[in-house]
Amino acid sequence: MDTPVIDIHNVSKIYNPDTIPVPAVNNVHLHFERGEFTALVGPSGSGKTTLLNIIGGLDAPSEGQVIINGTDITRLSANQLIRFRLHNIGFVFQSYNLIPVLTARENVEFILLLQGVPKARRDKRVHDLMASVGLGDKMDVRPAQLSGGQQQRVAVSRALASKPQFILADEPTANLDSKAATNLLDIMAKLNQEEEMTFIFSTHDARVIERARRVITLEDGRVASDTGAVKV
Amino acid sequence: MLFSIAWRNLWRHRTRSLAIIASVALGVWAGAFIVSLYYGMGNERVRIAIEEEVSHLQIHHPKFREDFEAVWNFKLDRLNDALQRTPGVKAWSLRTTAQGMLANAAGSNGVQINGVNPAAEITTRNFDHFIIAGVFFDPEKKNQVLVGKKLANKMKLAPGAKIVLTFLDAEQNIQSGAFRICGIYETSNAPLDERNVYVGQTELNELLGMQGCGTEAAILMHGENEIAGALAFLQKELPDLEVESWRTISPETDLIMSSLDISSFIIIVIIVLALAFGIINTMLMAVLERTREIGMLMSIGMTKIRLFGMVVLETVLLTMIGCPIGFGFAWTLNEWLSKSGIDLSVIAGNLMKDFGYGAIIYPDLPGFKVSQIVLTVFVTALLASVFPAWKALSLNPVEAIKR
Structure with missing residues (x-):
């Protein structure tokens, strides 16, 4: 077995611990390896998004450890976490969350700028990524002029631009029609297979679950079932 | 690109940005005009003191x-x-x-x-x-x-x-x-x-x-x-014998001149304070409207210092547009009025003469005052941007993205 990319030890998250405690994630142990294509599923309130946020360093667990490539991110300061996310994690959000005043190209390029990548390398990376998601002809279009599916593909390109260790996608297909969702999943599956990129989704979408090679079901913040890691 | 984002963010709400630019311009113009009027009145008082009253020097026992x-x-x-x-x-x-x-x-x-x-x-x-x-x-x-x-x-x-x-x-x-x-x-x-x-x-x-x-x-x-x-x-x-200059013989005139700097600075501060509240209000709205976007930026790895810089830059850009417009207008008006003068006899009657001033005031905008107003407005804009910027920094990315 490979060294896990992500190692989650005994992670719990309780909201409002001092007033009315609400447990969201309860004593979760999970390992994710490089190249996984994993879906976190479960009913609303089961803790999928919270767990995804904890893995992404957006939310801190009440207890437990999240070790990513040997770094316990629960011990990092806020600024260290921001830098860690910048270089190691790609995010795809349900509502795309592109910067509306930037073009598709600039949205993808933005993260490379934050990383301090030189212009020539930025241009090539953006061009390659936009081409790989089928938006080579929409580079200079602003998000408002793109369909939902196209916007989400730009968001995927942005997530991939920084060459992260893995991509966390929170309900990425929730706002897409069937065709756009299938198209997006095809692109992500291709990237997973060709670049051995690790994807972790939180989803309700049967289409995503169907394509996932590992499905982790959460119930009341606990892991109810796990089909186990299957690599590319 | 931070500059590019900040610049384009300004034009998301064109009317609102234009309104704040107009208020910056108006504030600068008002400050410059009042200062020029103040200096014009001071100059007029000195001119009258020298030319009509005491001359430059006097000699007495x-x-x-x-x-x-x-x-x-x-x-x-x-x-x-x-x-x-x-x-x-x-x-x-x-x-x-x-x-x-x-x-x-x-x-x-x-x-x-x-x-x-x-x-x-x-x-x-x-x-x-x-x-x-x-x-x-x-x-x-x-x-x-x-x-x-x-x-x-x-x-x-x-x-x-x-x-x-x-x-x-x-x-x-x-x-x-x-x-x-x-x-x-x-x-x-x-x-x-x-x-x-x-x-x-x-x-x-x-x-x-x-x-x-x-x-x-x-x-x-x-x-x-x-x-x-x-x-x-x-x-x-x-x-x-005692030889004295007009400053000694007419100390009230000298006091007017020496208090011009302080009093005009106070006027500028009052104007820019009003301006500051306008800027804070506008920028706060701009930040709160973009809560989800700011949450996303923090999520994908935009550091707090960059986020802070973006909000401050937006404010500075608004100010940098408004300032020259206000000064252009103030300068043009000053050029005209410094030659034609403002006849206050229409509104003040003989009141001006009761205080030793001529009825016609010729506004004067000294160069050092121009730089003082620019600096004050600029520093005010920077300070006014701190609260909205801090508000942006204090957002929790997880909460912000949900909105």
């Missing part, structure tokens, strides 16, 4: 300013000699002054009686231009007196009317003389017009019993820069 009595007189010959040798002197007038009473059938009024040489008064302060009725001393006639408009109105005096001036002579004896009003004058300082009457120096000296003497020399220089040199020269030449 050291004790003269204790009671302004004629007993504190000095020989005029040596003064004429010294003044001819003083560098930078344009003109001078030697006067005799006495404190006394003006009386006619209608009543009496305390006055300062100034014995003057008419020709010298024309060269030092164009006194003949102040005559509004009658003439400026008829060389053919004796015992003439000029009275100010305010006193003339108060005592119902007109050219041709007879009055009696009573005063103490150099020996402290009461003397009086009958004079006929040859003219009514009006300067820009109504209180002084009410207090001062002018008679021929020779006639007054005869009544005072101090021929060839005077109590005051008023000296007009070629420019403000000549004052210091002339002052030093005359102090050395006339060690027994």
